[in-house]
Amino acid sequence: MFDFDQYLGFLAFLGIFTLGFWLMLFLITFVIPYWIGGSLIERLNEIKEEKKAKREAATH
Template sequence: MFDFDQYLGFLAFLGILTLGFWLMIFLVTFVIPYWVGGALIERLKEIREEKKAKRLNA
């Protein structure tokens, strides 16, 4: 069915596919929400500081 070289190539393909799958799961469930959440928190802090500066200057 498979020569030894083809078998090793197939195993390498499966390994790369599996690593890519788990990397995507990790990025979608942890990294991207963490990044977006942090950006939102920082933006809200900036908005609050702008409002506070306007109140003090007015």
Template sequence: MFDFDQYLGFLAFLTILTLGFWLMIFLLTFVIPYWIGGALIERLKEMREEKKAKRQNS
């Protein structure tokens, strides 16, 4: 059915496909939400500091 080199190519294709699939799952479930959450927290801190500075100047 397959020659040995075709079999190795097919295994390499499946390995790369599987690695890409799990990388996308990891990025979508952990990295991107962590990045967005961190950006929101930093923005809230900046907004609090702006309010605090505005109150002190008034």
């Protein structure tokens, strides 16, 4: 069976592994899609503003 030190090490390993698992799950399902979606929306708005500025410059 386990000694007390080995038991504490095993619990520490399980705790760190579990925290890492939930962190990766959170990052993959929420943070990264939010980051990519926000950057795409921002880039599309920049493109729209560039086209609008070119149109206004052409008419004036």
